[in-house]
Amino acid sequence: MGRFESIIITLVVLAVAIILVFSFAFGYLRHVKITVDDASLTHMELVTTPTTALAYNLSLMLVIRNPNWAIAIKHDKPLDAANSFDGQQFDRAHVADKGDKQRAGKTVVYRLDTSSDGRRSVSLGNAGEASFRKQNATGLFEVEVKLTGKFKYTARYHKCKLEATCPLKLQLAPPGSPAVVFQKVECKLAKPENKYC
Ligand SMILES: *[C@@H]1O[C@H](CO)[C@@H](O)[C@H](O)[C@H]1NC(C)=O
Numbered sequence: 170m171g172r173f174e175s176i177i178i179t180l181v182v183l184a185v186a187i188i189l190v191f192s193f194a195f196g197y198l199r200h201v202k203i204t205v206d207d208a209s210l211t212h213m214e215l216v217t218t219p220t221t222a223l224a225y226n227l228s229l230m231l232v233i234r235n236p237n238w239a240i241a242i243k244h245d246k247p248l249d250a251a252n253s254f255d256g257q258q259f260d261r262a263h264v265a266d267k268g269d270k271q272r273a274g275k276t277v278v279y280r281l282d283t284s285s286d287g288r289r290s291v292s293l294g295n296a297g298e299a300s301f302r303k304q305n306a307t308g309l310f311e312v313e314v315k316l317t318g319k320f321k322y323t324a325r326y327h328k329c330k331l332e333a334t335c336p337l338k339l340q341l342a343p344p345g346s347p348a349v350v351f352q353k354v355e356c357k358l359a360k361p362e363n364k365y366c
Pocket residue numbers: 211212225226284343344
């Protein structure tokens with residue numbers, strides 16, 4: 170084999186290797202993983218005058234992992250978290266802004282403190298108030314946190330909706346009461362809308 174042929178073969182092998190590495194790095198997409206690693210509910214009260222509302226203090230540690238080793242994500246819309254009780258949304262908070270990036274392989278921890286003094290009306294209805302009384306009797310409250318947003322993966326054209334629900338069981342622990350252990354919760358991602366997401 171001449172010198173020329175061996176150079177050609179080396180180049181072809183190199184090209185194939187580069188294509189393989191790139192298609193492995195960018196072709197195979199892994200979805201983000203979202204968990205609530207810690208949460209504490211220090212106040213939860215049903216207010217009925219002047220309007221039905223929840224007075225509460227909740228703080229969460231929301232963890233978003235990007236398991237891709239070459240693909241970053243960039244938020245194309247603000248990432249929001251909505252808190253619901255008995256199916257009724259009672260608060261909403263921004264988690265990340267439009268334009269925020271999460272690099273490949275990175276884990277980002279968001280600390281979300283939400284509270285209300287009970288002046289924002291919530292349409293709990295009879296059923297919601299009944300659920301509140303029932304859960305209040307045990308001190309264990311079920312709150313669902315729903316994340317919604319839109320983002321883009323590096324080197325991808327499509328914008329992908331992000332939707333995840335985190336069902337939380339929160340033991341009310343006012344300041345000064347014994348600490349309660351929170352069991353980490355995995356948030357459930359909605360099915361991607363298409364194969365590019
Ligand atoms: C709840 O939050 C409010 C406002 O952020 C704060 O003033 C209050 O002390 C908090 N109460 C509890 C019980 O954590």
